[in-house]
Amino acid sequence: MSGLYGILWQEAVVFRRKFWATTLGNMVSPILYLIAFGWGLGGSVQMNGMSYMAYIIPGIIGMNTMMISFSNTGSSINISRLFYKTFESYMISPINMTVYALGKIIAGALYGAYSALLIIILVSVFTTDLAITPYFVLVALLNCLVFSAMGFFVGLLVNSHSDMSKFTSFVITPMSFLCGTFFPVDKMPEVLSWIIYLLPLTHTNIALRSAGESPEQMALHVGVLVAYFIVLFVLGAHHCKNVE
Amino acid sequence: MLNIVDLTKEYKNVTAVDHLNLTIEDGEFFGLLGPNGAGKTTTVRMISTITPKTSGDIVIDGESIDRNLTTIKAKIGVVPQQNNLENEMSAWENLEVHGILYHIGKEKRRQKIAELLEFTGLTERKDDLAKTYSGGMKRKLMIARALLHEPEMLLLDEPTVGLDAGARRKMWDLLKRLKSNGLTVLLTTHYIEEAEVLCDRVGLINKGKLVQLDTPLNLIEEVGKVTVEYFEDGKTHEEFFRTREEANTYAGTIEGEVRIRPSNLEDVFLKFTNRRVES
Numbered sequence: 001m002s003g004l005y006g007i008l009w010q011e012a013v014v015f016r017r018k019f020w021a022t023t024l025g026n027m028v029s030p031i032l033y034l035i036a037f038g039w040g041l042g043g044s045v046q047m048n049g050m051s052y053m054a055y056i057i058p059g060i061i062g063m064n065t066m067m068i069s070f071s072n073t074g075s076s077i078n079i080s081r082l083f084y085k086t087f088e089s090y091m092i093s094p095i096n097m098t099v100y101a102l103g104k105i106i107a108g109a110l111y112g113a114y115s116a117l118l119i120i121i122l123v124s125v126f127t128t129d130l131a132i133t134p135y136f137v138l139v140a141l142l143n144c145l146v147f148s149a150m151g152f153f154v155g156l157l158v159n160s161h162s163d164m165s166k167f168t169s170f171v172i173t174p175m176s177f178l179c180g181t182f183f184p185v186d187k188m189p190e191v192l193s194w195i196i197y198l199l200p201l202t203h204t205n206i207a208l209r210s211a212g213e214s215p216e217q218m219a220l221h222v223g224v225l226v227a228y229f230i231v232l233f234v235l236g237a238h239h240c241k242n243v244e
Numbered sequence: 245m246l247n248i249v250d251l252t253k254e255y256k257n258v259t260a261v262d263h264l265n266l267t268i269e270d271g272e273f274f275g276l277l278g279p280n281g282a283g284k285t286t287t288v289r290m291i292s293t294i295t296p297k298t299s300g301d302i303v304i305d306g307e308s309i310d311r312n313l314t315t316i317k318a319k320i321g322v323v324p325q326q327n328n329l330e331n332e333m334s335a336w337e338n339l340e341v342h343g344i345l346y347h348i349g350k351e352k353r354r355q356k357i358a359e360l361l362e363f364t365g366l367t368e369r370k371d372d373l374a375k376t377y378s379g380g381m382k383r384k385l386m387i388a389r390a391l392l393h394e395p396e397m398l399l400l401d402e403p404t405v406g407l408d409a410g411a412r413r414k415m416w417d418l419l420k421r422l423k424s425n426g427l428t429v430l431l432t433t434h435y436i437e438e439a440e441v442l443c444d445r446v447g448l449i450n451k452g453k454l455v456q457l458d459t460p461l462n463l464i465e466e467v468g469k470v471t472v473e474y475f476e477d478g479k480t481h482e483e484f485f486r487t488r489e490e491a492n493t494y495a496g497t498i499e500g501e502v503r504i505r506p507s508n509l510e511d512v513f514l515k516f517t518n519r520r521v522e523s
Contacts, residue, residue, distance in 0.1 A: 006344035013341075014332050085328035092292045092322045093345045094314035241311060244295055 003095035007103030011110075026068060026115040030122065033060050037182060038126075048184065054129035058136075058208035059181035061119050065112040065140055066201055069148040070172055073108030077155030078164050081243070101237040105148045112144030135218060136208060142225040143204040149232035156239045180205035200228045245270055246291070246397060246430070251300035253286050253452075260286040262452035263300070268397075268430055273423045275443030276432045277509060279521050283452035284432035285325060288401045291430070292322040304397065318346060321390030325401040327382050331375035335366050335385050338374055339392055346393035353392075360388035364418065380411035384418065397428040404438060416441060434521050436510045446509065450517040463512045471511050473503040482511060 015022060033056070042052030080087040090100050123130055154167050178192075179185065179201035185193050196202050206213070207221035248266040252259065261283040268274045276284045289295035291302050293311035302309045307316050329338050336357060343353035361367045364384040369377070374385065383403055390398055403419065404412040412435075419442055422429060433439055439446050440460045448455040448463070456463060468484030470491040475481070476498075484507055485491040495502045513521045 002344055002347050006341055009344060010330065010333070010337075010341045013337055014330070017332055084331065085324065085326050086330055088292075088294050088324060089328050089342075090345070091294050091311060092317060092320070093342070094318040094347070095345050096314055097311070242296070 001099075003093075003099040004103045004106075006095070007090075007100065008107060011103075011107035015111075022111070022114075023118065026064075026111075026118055027122065029067070030060050030064050030115075030119045033063075034123065034126070050129065051127075053127055055209075056182060057119070057123050057127065057130050059205050061116050061140060062143055062179075062201055062204040062208050063176045063181045064119060065116050065144050066147045066175065066204070067172060068115040069108050069112030069144040069146075070151040070154075071168070072111040072151065073104055073148040074151030074155040074164055074167075075161075076108070077104060077152055078158065078161060081156070082159065082161065097240040098237040101152060101233065101240050105145065105152050105233065105236070108148035108151055109141065109144035112148060113141060116140050116144070133210075135210060139204055139207040139210075139221065139225065142222065142229065143200070146200050146204075146225055146228045146232065149229055149236055153232055153236035153239060156236060156243050175199055175201045200225055245305060246428070247301075247303040248287075248291075249301040249303065251287065251290060251302060252298045253283075253290060253295065254298045259452050261290070264449075264452070264454055266447060266454065266457070268428060270396075270428050271426045273429045273442055273444045274431065275439040275446040276430065276449055277434065277436070277439045277446050277513065277521060278432075278449035279434055279519065282434075282449045284434075284449055285401055286452075287449075288322070288324075288399050288430070288432055292320060292324075292399055293317065318393060319396045321393065321395035321398045323383070323386045323390045323398070323400045323403055325405060327379075327386070329374040329382060329385060329389075332373060334371050334373055335361065335377075335388075336370045338385065339389055342389045342392050348393060356392055356394075360391055363391075363421070364388045378411070380407050380415065383407065383415065387418065387422075391422075391427075395427075397430065398422065400429060400431040402432055402434070404433070404435065412438075436508050436521060439509055448509075448513050448516060450513075450519060455516045456512065460509055463509060464507050467507055467512045467515045469507055471505055471507045472498070473505065474498050475501060482514060484511060484515065 034053070037056050038053040042056060045052040047055040077087065120130065120132065154164065158164055158167065178188070178196050179199050185196050185202055188196060203221040203224045207218065210218060246268040248264055251261055251264040253261040264283070264287060276287065278284050286295060290297045291309065293309060304316055304319055309316050330341070333341070339357045339360065340353065343357065348356065361370050364387060366381060366385060366388065369381065374382065377385065387403070400419070404415050407415060416438065423442065431442065443460060445458060446460050446463060447457045458466070468486050470485045470488050472483045472485065472491050472495050473480060483494060485494060488504070491504050495504055510521050513519065
């Protein structure tokens with residue numbers, strides 16, 4: 001496990017060095033969303049019997065943890081492969097590439113979890129509506145792991161930085177807007193909502209709100225996220241062993 | 245001992261390395277000399293498992309090398325041509341991470357890091373970020389990193405490319421110290437003088453194929469120790485001779501400016517491939 005420790009130690013050193021840039025950078029988007037949709041638009045809107053601000057906060061946590069986890073791991077792997085070549089130093093080291101994949105995915109997920117913590121601290125100033133339960137924490141962490149694993153796989157798969165941006169434009173950004181971040185998925189046309197229910201962020205957003213759901217429904221959300229994580233992790237770790 | 249058997253790397257339309265056969269003995273300082281695009285870097289990248297081979301085998305101490313065999317990878321240290329240091333980390337931190345990844349215990353790790361920073365002359369700058377280092381210092385730090393886990397073999401891919409003359413000389417001094425320590429080294433270069441100064445044996449590689457293989461002295465003697473160089477019909481011509489007398493006699497038959505000089509590995513390469521190394 002010294003390989004895993006080595007990767008996380010290296011990530012911790014870089015995180016400490018870029019602490020303020022990371023912290024402030026992670027706060028910009030959520031603050032804008034909270035101001036625009038929470039105060040601005042949300043001032044006159046009620047959603048499912050609650051204030052729009054209270055409705056949107058779990059969605060912003062889901063969306064932001066997705067974006068931060070995906071982009072941190074994806075960009076880090078892609079740039080280290082194609083530009084800085086630091087990926088090669090791990091390829092030639094005696095570290096098992098599955099352990100490498102796990103280390104990078106956990107590191108990216110921790111960035112996502114840190115961004116969630118920042119949002120929770122931020123919104124605690126404005127509202128007391130957000131209930132942080134163990135289930136909430138579990139779902140948020142799983143969401144970070146799913147999208148960090150997705151970032152890892154995509155970062156290995158695509159061979160240019162612009163293709164990373166294209167993936168974000170075609171997959172990550174649509175998920176941000178369609179998967180229940182800003183409005184319930186059942187407001188969408190039926191066929192489209194079926195597709196949206198297959199996406200991981202939808203389950204994260206529903207689970208983070210978890211209002212009036214049965215234990216079976218709550219378990220289903222966790223199950224979907226775990227399944228996504230396993231598939232993406234296996235794909236990433238397998239590709240890591242063969243990538244050039 | 246490193247055995248390369250029928251090693252081949254094919255890309256879509258190019259054979260970068262073509263059935264390469266090579267044995268490097270323990271303690272040998274071996275040079276792979278060839279122009280850019282000859283297949284040197286691809287060979288090193290295949291040995292270090294970064295680039296998958298198309299066919300053939302790479303055997304270290306009787307065991308085939310593979311990216312997923314972690315034990316055998318610990319036997320080699322690699323200094324790639326391109327900087328692959330963590331730029332946002334200091335020299336010490338770069339070495340510390342490497343030591344952890346190679347399972348070196350904390351006490352031994354710290355001791356080795358201090359030794360290698362001293363060996364490479366980087367002790368005073370050990371806490372500075374790698375991105376603030378000059379090209380030569382980065383290369384030295386990569387060498388320190390590659391030596392940290394005490395590998396049996398060191399792969400150096402063009403270690404002085406991009407360095408100015410002074411930095412190159414300093415790097416050679418460092419590599420000579422490694423040589424005197426008895427480490428097995430595979431060095432790739434397209435600098436003639438570097439191969440002549442450092443290497444026990446040199447393999448000349450051209451278009452992915454090994455053209456000649458021997459000590460620098462034997463290779464030069466095989467071609468002829470003395471070169472007559474003259475300019476005719478718009479280009480420089482070289483003729484090779486075993487003795488100075490033979491060269492003098494031939495030079496007497498040439499009209500115009502003639503230069504008689506000791507032959508070098510560039511001449512050997514030219515003779516066997518009709519191509520210059522430093523072109």
